[in-house]
Amino acid sequence: MLVERLGSPDVMELRDLPLPEPGPGQIRVKVEAVGINFADVLAVAGEYLTRTRVPYTPGMEFAGIVDALGEGVSGVQPGVRVACLGGTGALAEYAVVPAAGLIPVPESFSAAQAAAFPVSYFTAYHGLKTLGAAQPGQWVLVQAAAGALGTASIQLAKAMDLNVIAMASTEEKLELARNLGADVTLLQDDPDRVQKVMEASGGRGVPLVLEVVGGKRFQESLKMTAPRGRVIVIGNASREPAHLQPGELMKRNLTVTGLWLTSLMSDQEATREAAQELTRLVGSGRVTPQVGPTYALADSARAFQDLMDRKTTGKVIIEP
Ligand code: NDP
Structure with missing residues (x-):
C-alpha cells in the first residue's frame, strides 16, 4: 500500500513495487499479518506526533517469516516466524526491518496474535508498571477498554493482581x-x-488512570484520580485539545505523565525489563493477544476507517 499524499484512509493505493533488499543490519520478512494501530491512521492523516514523509508504506508492527538477512545479521534464521516493530513499511508482501526491531514472541502464537502483540503489550506494560508504578491490589481505570491497547491493559493489569475499572x-x-x-x-x-x-x-478515586481519549475526558480523568494518583497520558483518540490547570495537580498532589512507546523503546533497560516480564506473563498463559477483525491488504482503507469509527474490538489485523 502506498501513500503519496496524506489524508483520509482511501489515499492508500495498492501498487506493485520492487522486492525490498535488506541493507547491513537489516532483515527481510515475508509479511503474514500486520497489526493496525490508531497511530497508523493518524500518520496517514498527517496528524501523528511526528511528521509523516511521503511517499511511504504504512504499517509499524507485524509478524512474518524471515526471508533474507542483510550483512552482519546473526542470531536469526531464515524460515522462522518473528514479530517486528519498525517504523513503516509493513502493509506489503515483504518488509525490511532492522534486526533490533525483532520482538520475542512465543511459538504458540499465531501470526495474527504475534502481530497484535508488540505495540499494545509494551505500551500497556509501561503504562501500568514503568510509569504507573502499579502495586497489587490497586485500582486502575482503563479507557477504550475493548480496543487493542485496552484489552492488553486489562489482561496485564489482572495478571499483576490489580483491580480494573x-x-x-x-x-x-x-x-x-x-x-x-x-x-x-x-x-x-x-x-x-x-x-x-x-x-x-472506595470514595478516593483511582490511583492510576491510563488516559487515551483526551479532550474533555482528560479533565474528567483528573477528577477520578485519587490524591497522589497518576494519570498516564497515552493517547488523544478524541483528537480534541485538552486543558491542564496546574493548580488542580497541586491541590491533590497528582502526577500527569506522558507515554510514547517510540521513545521508550530506545531506553534499553526499560525495554529489557518489559520484554522479560511480558515473556513471563505470556508463558504463564494469562496473556493472549486479542485478535480483532481481519482484512485483506486491498481492504486496508476499510480497516483503517472501521478503527476510526470505533467499530472494532481487539487488534485490527491486515493479511497481505
Ligand atoms: P483501539 O483499538 O483502542 O481503537 C481506538 C478506540 O478509541 C476506539 O475503539 C474507541 O473505543 C476509542 N475512542 C474514544 N474516543 C474516540 C473517538 N472520538 N474517535 C475514535 N475512537 C475513540 O486503538 P489503539 O489500541 O491503537 O489505540 C488506543 C489509544 O491508545 C489511541 O489513543 C492511541 O493513540 C493510543 N496509543 C498510544 C501509544 C503510545 O505510545 N503513546 C501506543 C498505543 C496506543 P470506544 O468506542 O470504547 O470509546
Whole structure:
C-alpha cells in the first residue's frame, strides 16, 4: 500500500513495487499479518506526533517469516516466524526491518496474535508498571477498554493482581472487558460515571488512570484520580485539545505523565525489563493477544476507517 499524499484512509493505493533488499543490519520478512494501530491512521492523516514523509508504506508492527538477512545479521534464521516493530513499511508482501526491531514472541502464537502483540503489550506494560508504578491490589481505570491497547491493559493489569475499572462506548464492548477480567465496567457516556468510579474505588478515586481519549475526558480523568494518583497520558483518540490547570495537580498532589512507546523503546533497560516480564506473563498463559477483525491488504482503507469509527474490538489485523 502506498501513500503519496496524506489524508483520509482511501489515499492508500495498492501498487506493485520492487522486492525490498535488506541493507547491513537489516532483515527481510515475508509479511503474514500486520497489526493496525490508531497511530497508523493518524500518520496517514498527517496528524501523528511526528511528521509523516511521503511517499511511504504504512504499517509499524507485524509478524512474518524471515526471508533474507542483510550483512552482519546473526542470531536469526531464515524460515522462522518473528514479530517486528519498525517504523513503516509493513502493509506489503515483504518488509525490511532492522534486526533490533525483532520482538520475542512465543511459538504458540499465531501470526495474527504475534502481530497484535508488540505495540499494545509494551505500551500497556509501561503504562501500568514503568510509569504507573502499579502495586497489587490497586485500582486502575482503563479507557477504550475493548480496543487493542485496552484489552492488553486489562489482561496485564489482572495478571499483576490489580483491580480494573473498564470504560468503553457500548455494552458489547463492556462484555468483552468483563470476559477479560475487568472488575467494574462503565459506559463511557454513563451520566454518573465520575461518581461510580469514586464509589467503586472506595470514595478516593483511582490511583492510576491510563488516559487515551483526551479532550474533555482528560479533565474528567483528573477528577477520578485519587490524591497522589497518576494519570498516564497515552493517547488523544478524541483528537480534541485538552486543558491542564496546574493548580488542580497541586491541590491533590497528582502526577500527569506522558507515554510514547517510540521513545521508550530506545531506553534499553526499560525495554529489557518489559520484554522479560511480558515473556513471563505470556508463558504463564494469562496473556493472549486479542485478535480483532481481519482484512485483506486491498481492504486496508476499510480497516483503517472501521478503527476510526470505533467499530472494532481487539487488534485490527491486515493479511497481505
Ligand atoms: P483501539 O483499538 O483502542 O481503537 C481506538 C478506540 O478509541 C476506539 O475503539 C474507541 O473505543 C476509542 N475512542 C474514544 N474516543 C474516540 C473517538 N472520538 N474517535 C475514535 N475512537 C475513540 O486503538 P489503539 O489500541 O491503537 O489505540 C488506543 C489509544 O491508545 C489511541 O489513543 C492511541 O493513540 C493510543 N496509543 C498510544 C501509544 C503510545 O505510545 N503513546 C501506543 C498505543 C496506543 P470506544 O468506542 O470504547 O470509546
